[in-house]
Amino acid sequence: MVRRTPCEAGPSFHDIQVDKSLQRLHKRIATEASPGFEQKFQFVEGLKSKAERRRTRAFLTKQHYRRKRYEELESATHSEDTSNIAAGAGVSTSKSSNAPASGAQIPKDEEREIVETHIMLRSHRVRTSFIDYLGRGRGDPFNSYPILATRDVHELVDHYYFVIPSLVHRHWHRAVRKPRSCWDLFNLYRKHEIPFLCMLHHAALHLATLKGQKESLQTMEFKQRSLEAVNRSLRLLQGPCDEWTIMGIGLLANAERVWGDRQVARLHWGALKRLLLERGGFPGLQHNPPMHTKIVWSFIAHSWPTMDGNPAYLDETSDSVGISMGNRTQLSGSAYDRSCDEFVEFLSRRKAQTLKALPSTADQHKALKDHPFRTSSFRAGSELSTALENFETGYNDFEKRRAVDNCRMASLILLNLIMAELGDFSSQTEKYLATLQQILEDDDDDSDLSAEHLLWTLLSMPTDQGHYDRVWKTSRLIGVVKRTSSAMWSTIENILRNSMRLPANANDLGIVLQQWSHERFLLEAKSPVDIHTDPARWPTKTSLEAGVNQTLCSTHCNICPLKPATY
Structure with a gap:
């Protein structure tokens, strides 16, 4: 601030009000201390060191008067009437008697700036909160959020970053010491407004579920803000959609799939597929591994079995069937038909490889001993074997798996694709399984390994050049299998599981293989899907309102439906 010189004109109305507030501030500070002032020093006498007592007294005194100045200033500004301020403007042409004399004590610049700011805010009838006094830099010290850091934002960030992960791990005090996938995703989301708002929407939905609420003001606010940000971005498009908007739509689709409306979720998934195909599908996200893993994982875990396109295709011949109201989804051929044939070829090849790998000669028995990871990783009772065990969800229809x-x-x-490509008994397979085991051990906190976490780990560990091709092929094949019946699903699962375990003899494997029929598989996979009728055993409205199966959970979840399957 610049002090007025005697040669300048009379003080302005603004300067007079600042001087009044300063005089009132220092007069009230000079009064006696508050009744609770002495109580703050009672514990100081218990300190052993004289230096510690002196430093503590100085610190408490400083904090006390700093808080007192703030409280006095706030009460002074709020009690000031706007009409009196306006009336005082008429007499401010001459030098006021309340203006400080040349010899009067001038307060510090910092205090004067605070008072001046309050006068300006009050004169414009702006009511400020404590977070406004602190400023955005204090609320978000490193300016790392793409939106203003309000109290709701801080609460939901804390819920997403700490509370949700603490529900997923058995021993959170040990798990918190290691990097978590949700923290990597948080650092990804905060780079742009759209995914950050959608992340807060997820956190608000989960927080409302914990409180027993179907919907809260926070969920409605951040859902509306997320949709506005996405629509604003889509209106400005002049080419392929940017990856941040794609990520936001994916998060909205996940939220509706887990907590919201089924038809709205279908609309989000359809839009996401079309926008991804315009960018070249999943290969267009290959440069951003965390985003690629999140999008692919979401498609595999949450998307419905449809024929309206799959971003895992590498060419332009993709199924893009328009879904109109009241019509059934019709087969368009091309990519989806190729995926069906691709799966039949993959399973037939894997069956033949498994039969050849059964130990029947001395060389094959030696191969088993020379590859301990391949032999023991999927043995019954192992961590991987337990995660890949069948878990009854209570729904027979493929729509609600x-x-x-x-x-x-x-x-x-994906694991069978790796074995089929690298070989059951090869140095590459052994190295891959050793790496996988090491990652799982480093990430262990004595919690059971879930299938969701295992898939995330498999998708995010590129070990060779063919990793992404196998991931995209997995996405195509799972999209086909999702359309089969529960009996066919179980048959496929048993064949793939036994191929990983390497049965002791051909008879055990033959019992599983004889249940497979590729003709029946193709018939089920290519049957049209009615997207407007509720599948069998769909939860009733009463059960949904009660929170039953509202949130996806992991195997052996003890706090369902409060535990999310993903972040």
């Missing part, structure tokens, strides 16, 4: 089923099937497909 939950994330745990989809992730388990996708993990089986």
Whole structure:
């Protein structure tokens, strides 16, 4: 601030009000201390060191008067009437007697700026909160959020970053010491407004579920803000959609799939597929591994079995069937038909490889001993074997298979693709399994390994050049399998699981293989799907309102439906 010189004109109305507030401030500070002032020093006498007592007294005194100045200033500004301020403007042409004399004590610049700011805010009838006094830099010290850091934002960030992960891990005090996937995703979301708002929408939905509420003001606010941000971005498009908007639509689709409306979720998934195909599908996200993993995982875990396109295709011949109201989805051929044939070829090849790998000669028995990871990793009772065990979700129809089923099937497909490509007994397979085991051990906190976590790990560990091709093929194949009946689903799962375990003899494997019929599989996979009728055993409105199966959970979840399958 610049002090007025005697040669300048009379003080302005603004300067007079600042001087009045300063005089009132210092007069009230000079009064006696508050009744509770002495109580703050009672514990100081218990300190052993004289230096510690002196420093503590100084600190408490400083904090006390700092708080007192703030409270006095706030009460002074709020009690000031606007009409009196306006009336005082008429007499401010001459030098006021309340203006400080040349010899009067001038307060510090910092205090004067605070008072001046309050006068300006009050004169414009602006009511400020404590977070406004602190400023955005204090609320978000490193300016790391793409939106203003309000109290709701801080609460939901804390819920997403700490509360939700603490529900997923058995021993959170040990798990918190290691990097978590949700923290990597948080650092990804905060780079742009759209995914950050959608993340807050997820956190608000989960927080409302914990409180027993179907919907809260926070969920409505951040859902509306997320939709506005996405629509604003789509209106400005002049080419392929940017990846942040795609990520936001994916998060909205997940939220509706888990907590919201089924038809709205279908609309989000359809839009996401079309926008991704315009960018070239999943390969267009290959440069951003966390985003690629999140989008692919979401498609596998949460998307419905439809024929209206799959972003995992590498060419332009993709199924893009327009879904009109009241009509059934019709087969368009091309990519989806190729995926059906691709799955039949994959399973037939895997069956033949498994039969050849059964130990019947001395060389094959030696191969088993030379590859301990391949032999023991999927043995009954192992961590991987337990995560890949069948878990009954309570729904027979493919429309309501939950994330745990989809992730388990996708993990089986991806692991069998690796064995089929690298060989059951090869140095590359052994190295891959050793790396996987090390990652799982480093990430262990004594919690059971879930199928969702296993799939995330498999998708996010590129070990060779063919990793992404196998991931995209897995997405195509799981999209086909999702359209089969529960009996066919179980048959496919048993075949893939036994191929990983390497049965002791051909008879055990033959019992499983004889249940497979590729003709029946193709008939089920290519049957049209009615997207407007509720599938069998769909939860009733009463059960949904009660929170039954509202949130997807992992295997052996003890706090369902409060535990989310993903972040």
